[in-house]
Amino acid sequence: MDKYVIHGGESLKGSVRISGSKNAALPLMVASLLTDGDVILHNVPHLIDVEVLIKLLSRLGKSITFKGHTVHIREIGVKKIEAPYELVKKMRASVIVLGPLLARHKHCRVSLPGGCAFGPRPIDLHIKGLSKLGAKIKIDHGYIDARVSQLRGASMILAGKYGSSVLATDNVLMAAALAKGTTVIETAALEPECVELMRMLVKMGASIDGIGTSVVRIKGVKKLTGVEYTIIPDRIEAGTFLAAALATRGNVTITDCEPEHLMSVLEIIAGMGAVVKIGRTEIEIKQHKALKAFSAKAMPYPLFPTDLQAPFTSLACTVSGVSTIAEGIYPDRFTHVAELGRMGATIDVEGNTALVHGGKKLVGCDVQASDLRNGAALVVAGLCASNTTSVHRIYHIDRGYDKFEEKLTALGASIEREKDSIL
Ligand code: UD1
Numbered sequence: 001m002d003k004y005v006i007h008g009g010e011s012l013k014g015s016v017r018i019s020g021s022k023n024a025a026l027p028l029m030v031a032s033l034l035t036d037g038d039v040i041l042h043n044v045p046h047l048i049d050v051e052v053l054i055k056l057l058s059r060l061g062k063s064i065t066f067k068g069h070t071v072h073i074r075e076i077g078v079k080k081i082e083a084p085y086e087l088v089k090k091m092r093a094s095v096i097v098l099g100p101l102l103a104r105h106k107h108c109r110v111s112l113p114g115g116c117a118f119g120p121r122p123i124d125l126h127i128k129g130l131s132k133l134g135a136k137i138k139i140d141h142g143y144i145d146a147r148v149s150q151l152r153g154a155s156m157i158l159a160g161k162y163g164s165s166v167l168a169t170d171n172v173l174m175a176a177a178l179a180k181g182t183t184v185i186e187t188a189a190l191e192p193e194c195v196e197l198m199r200m201l202v203k204m205g206a207s208i209d210g211i212g213t214s215v216v217r218i219k220g221v222k223k224l225t226g227v228e229y230t231i232i233p234d235r236i237e238a239g240t241f242l243a244a245a246l247a248t249r250g251n252v253t254i255t256d257c258e259p260e261h262l263m264s265v266l267e268i269i270a271g272m273g274a275v276v277k278i279g280r281t282e283i284e285i286k287q288h289k290a291l292k293a294f295s296a297k298a299m300p301y302p303l304f305p306t307d308l309q310a311p312f313t314s315l316a317c318t319v320s321g322v323s324t325i326a327e328g329i330y331p332d333r334f335t336h337v338a339e340l341g342r343m344g345a346t347i348d349v350e351g352n353t354a355l356v357h358g359g360k361k362l363v364g365c366d367v368q369a370s371d372l373r374n375g376a377a378l379v380v381a382g383l384c385a386s387n388t389t390s391v392h393r394i395y396h397i398d399r400g401y402d403k404f405e406e407k408l409t410a411l412g413a414s415i416e417r418e419k420d421s422i423l
Contacts, residue, residue: 012250037226153181293321320359
């Protein structure tokens with residue numbers, strides 16, 4: 001296991017290129033299961049989650065090469081239609097192989113993903129949506145066993161008490177693309193990564209109306225073809241670098257990003273008093289002598305993303321006054337709070353809201369990541385803390401940040417990856 005050793009206190013300076021989006025790359029790679037044609041994806045980030053998915057797709061009959069940032073997926077013959085526990089437990093998103101496997105092979109078994117560090121993470125909406133399309137689903141020895149003789153289009157509302165579900169929308173979209181008849185998903189997720197999946201499916205020959213709106217109509221087709229497609233920039237990686245730039249009071253330009261996907265984040269940053277210059281694919285952050293406390297509530301897109309809630313909590317620690325950070329998607333997603341407390345942060349969590357009493361310098365110490373985004377938050381905290389911060393269990397961070405320490409080092413941070421003896 002590795003850890004990060006961070007000597008905090010350097011203001012980040014310079015420019016950083018944003019990688020392709022993890023949450024777009026994963027479903028777009030999975031969509032290759034819908035066709036026997038070649039799927040070529042550009043701008044794919046180098047991440048542990050992508051490696052895990054490559055292993056899973058290889059078990060499902062695909063041969064994959066990953067050169068530079070291009071993934072080439074070819075079909076070599078499907079032998080087994082099972083997503084095993086040892087891969088699904090490493091990456092919950094694996095559950096979206098259900099829809100395409102069912103559509104192509106009429107039967108599949110996918111390990112139940114289970115909970116995660118910040119809550120139960122149910123999959124009832126995935127099961128509801130696929131059942132509506134005619135799938136017979138049972139839970140058997142920790143596996144979802146799904147069968148169907150013919151998927152048939154249906155209308156459905158795919159939302160739970162916290163709103164629409166990104167991966168359930170993906171799962172149903174992929175199954176519906178090859179179903180007989182028309183499927184209508186009311187309350188489809190609006191996240192850009194979900195919209196990208198729809199756009200790529202259309203390029204593969206799917207018939208989808210209402211892309212980018214919450215009501216999506218999918219008219220099933222008999223066959224989908226191969227495709228060549230470029231992955232959008234990672235808005236969460238971009239937001240993490242913005243948080244790190246502000247937390248260290250740096251001057252940073254993020255390049256190759258999609259500012260349109262970050263509007264809710266940029267609004268908060270502008271409200272804090274930072275000077276933000278927005279270009280077509282660049283965002284520059286500077287002049288922020290007296291940043292103000294802020295309020296943010298994590299909600300489905302286009303509102304503030306839950307995946308930036310933890311890094312922005314670290315940022316709030318550096319700003320005088322009380323910032324209010326609420327979580328409207330995963331009410332228990334506050335595992336970073338105790339670790340930030342070890343660094344001297346004063347944060348009260350009341351229900352689904354963190355009240356951050358900021359402005360006191362954080363002090364480096366040993367902290368431990370327990371999920372991807374709380375790991376990123378601890379790095380942001382370490383970058384602006386005094387002394388040395390050791391962030392343990394950074395395999396969580398490797399799941400979702402491409403060349404994180406290299407990019408931060410290029411911006412002037414002192415951060416090193418070391419072997420960790422604390423397991
Ligand atoms: C995706 C993202 C994740 C992000 C999340 C919310 C990927 C690979 N992951 O995860 O980074 O944090 O969207 O933006 O794209 N829910 C149910 N039943 C279900 C499914 C979800 O109740 O069957 C609930 C969840 O517990 C949560 C809410 O719906 O409260 C939204 O979760 P969802 O959009 O499904 O998250 P994921 O798609 O798993």
